[in-house]
Amino acid sequence: MLDRATDTSAKDDTTRRVRFRGAGFVPASSRFGGWIALALVIAIWQAAGSAGIVNPLFLPAPSAIVRAIYELAMSGALWQHLSASLLRIGVGWLLGTAAGVVVGFAIGLSRLARGVGITFISALFPIPKIALLPLLILWLGIGEEPKIATIALGVFFSTAISVYSGVDAVPRNLIRMAQSFNVPFATIVRKVVWPGALPAILAGFRITASVALLLVVSAEMIGAQYGIGAFVLQAGNLMQTDQLLAGVVILSVFGLVVGKVIGWLETRLLHWR
Amino acid sequence: MDLIANHISHHFGDLAVLDDISFTVSSGEVVAIVGPSGCGKSTLLSILGGLLQPTSGAPELRGAPPADSLNPLTFVFQDFALLPWATVAENVEFPLLHTQLSAVQRRALVEDALRRTGLTDFRKTYPKQLSGGMRQRVGISRALAVKPAILLMDEPLSALDSQTRELLMEDFVRLLADGGMGAAYVTHNLEEAARLADRIVVLSRRPGRIREVVTVPMTRAERGETAAREKLLALQDQIWSLIRNEAIDAEREVQHA
Numbered sequence: 001m002l003d004r005a006t007d008t009s010a011k012d013d014t015t016r017r018v019r020f021r022g023a024g025f026v027p028a029s030s031r032f033g034g035w036i037a038l039a040l041v042i043a044i045w046q047a048a049g050s051a052g053i054v055n056p057l058f059l060p061a062p063s064a065i066v067r068a069i070y071e072l073a074m075s076g077a078l079w080q081h082l083s084a085s086l087l088r089i090g091v092g093w094l095l096g097t098a099a100g101v102v103v104g105f106a107i108g109l110s111r112l113a114r115g116v117g118i119t120f121i122s123a124l125f126p127i128p129k130i131a132l133l134p135l136l137i138l139w140l141g142i143g144e145e146p147k148i149a150t151i152a153l154g155v156f157f158s159t160a161i162s163v164y165s166g167v168d169a170v171p172r173n174l175i176r177m178a179q180s181f182n183v184p185f186a187t188i189v190r191k192v193v194w195p196g197a198l199p200a201i202l203a204g205f206r207i208t209a210s211v212a213l214l215l216v217v218s219a220e221m222i223g224a225q226y227g228i229g230a231f232v233l234q235a236g237n238l239m240q241t242d243q244l245l246a247g248v249v250i251l252s253v254f255g256l257v258v259g260k261v262i263g264w265l266e267t268r269l270l271h272w273r
Numbered sequence: 274m275d276l277i278a279n280h281i282s283h284h285f286g287d288l289a290v291l292d293d294i295s296f297t298v299s300s301g302e303v304v305a306i307v308g309p310s311g312c313g314k315s316t317l318l319s320i321l322g323g324l325l326q327p328t329s330g331a332p333e334l335r336g337a338p339p340a341d342s343l344n345p346l347t348f349v350f351q352d353f354a355l356l357p358w359a360t361v362a363e364n365v366e367f368p369l370l371h372t373q374l375s376a377v378q379r380r381a382l383v384e385d386a387l388r389r390t391g392l393t394d395f396r397k398t399y400p401k402q403l404s405g406g407m408r409q410r411v412g413i414s415r416a417l418a419v420k421p422a423i424l425l426m427d428e429p430l431s432a433l434d435s436q437t438r439e440l441l442m443e444d445f446v447r448l449l450a451d452g453g454m455g456a457a458y459v460t461h462n463l464e465e466a467a468r469l470a471d472r473i474v475v476l477s478r479r480p481g482r483i484r485e486v487v488t489v490p491m492t493r494a495e496r497g498e499t500a501a502r503e504k505l506l507a508l509q510d511q512i513w514s515l516i517r518n519e520a521i522d523a524e525r526e527v528q529h530a
Binding site: 173174177178180181183187191196273 | 322323324344346347348350352354356357358359367368370371399401419
């Protein structure tokens with residue numbers, strides 16, 4: 001048996017190419033593929049609308065949405081709603097982020113703050129913050145404050161979590177290195193912990209930007225005269241689907257712009273990666 | 274300035290890691306610390322450098338450090354411990370930032386340290402752009418910038434390939450040649466110990482105790498010569514025979530981490 005096997009291999013002197021078996025899963029993204037797909041979907045949608053296949057009351061054609069946006073812009077209503085939303089998001093996000101960064105660093109750096117902070121954050125983080133809006137209206141009145149506070153709360157918890165996770169992820173060997181040179185605590189925080197935690201903090205900004213957008217729309221739907229959320233709700237109530245979708249498109253563009261800004265910040269601040 | 278390990282013992286919980294270690298690194302002397310894996314070599318170095326509190330005993334300094342020393346006990350780390358967001362020059366300058374030195378004085382120290390390690394042309398490079406050997410040169414350059422009396426080197430070459438290791442060993446020989454700096458040099462590589470050290474402290478398996486202190490009977494300059502190779506190999510064999518059986522036991526030990 002063994003002899004025969006040896007014989008067979010000895011006779012078989014044909015050369016064969018080694019079959020390529022793969023180089024690991026490496027999905028390569030094409031530069032324009034996504035845009036082409038998007039354009040294709042919009043074209044099909046437009047064609048379906050123009051051909052009357054889709055009832056414009058349920059799904060107006062892209063051209064109708066663009067027209068609605070143009071008319072909103074011309075009448076000044078777009079800016080009125082957008083500025084109201086931007087103000088709420090801007091102030092709420094900044095307040096929540098500032099508090100979240102401070103608390104996140106405290107939890108990351110102090111044993112006492114960690115013990116207290118993580119317990120509170122674990123208990124309060126899962127609460128949908130929009131559920132607190134009625135309470136905040138009771139506390140702060142019916143003006144801008146409760147909406148801003150809702151956004152700030154939502155942003156605060158996510159920021160605090162991403163910041164202390166970022167601080168935890170700073171390689172301990174770098175901190176030990178700094179201590180071995182007698183570098184003072186404040187300098188270690190400024191020159192080692194802060195830049196080390198920055199990737200996680202910026203990644204957290206992406207999450208908090210979408211949290212802020214979600215909360216501003218929800219808060220405006222509950223109680224606001226102006227704002228993209230209020231506008232979308234009114235359009236829905238009046239069955240003005242083109243206006244409704246115009247609002248949705250504006251929200252989408254806003255999200256994209258914020259994403260691009262954070263991407264730009266990452267490129268500028270994390271060029272060393 | 275001498276560095277003294279004074280009856281140092283250390284436990285991690287119930288696990289005894291070091292047991293009554295005493296020796297002295299005299300001014301300008303290079304002492305290698307070798308032993309089987311897990312014998313507490315790196316733990317001992319952390320204790321000596323004040324990065325870990327021993328369970329009992331203490332690291333001590335005798336005599337004044339050189340007047341211009343900014344950090345008499347300075348580490349060179351196995352994993353280099355470079356700030357990835359800082360350039361080579363910024364990494365070397367990092368331990369000087371909190372000192373009283375002016376920016377001009379700091380720059381002069383940085384340039385001198387970069388020159389001594391052959392990094393002058395790489396001052397604006399980021400660590401990720403450098404090879405392992407060049408990264409460790411940055412670590413050494415950073416250590417030199419603070420003018421240490423004693424270098425605490427924790428397996429500084431173990432993350433490098435053998436050719437780079439050889440080149441950096443030559444650098445160490447050059448840097449230690451004038452006897453101005455002493456060093457405690459932790460390594461598992463007996464060739465490094467025999468090439469660089471004046472004395473070699475051989476530790477036993479956990480808990481690490483001093484088994485023997487071997488004096489290397491040649492100057493460092495002599496050891497680079499071909500004629501010395503045989504003597505160095507004999508020395509390595511002598512140390513290996515002290516460690517071998519325990520190294521086998523250490524390798525077979527089941528980890529309960």
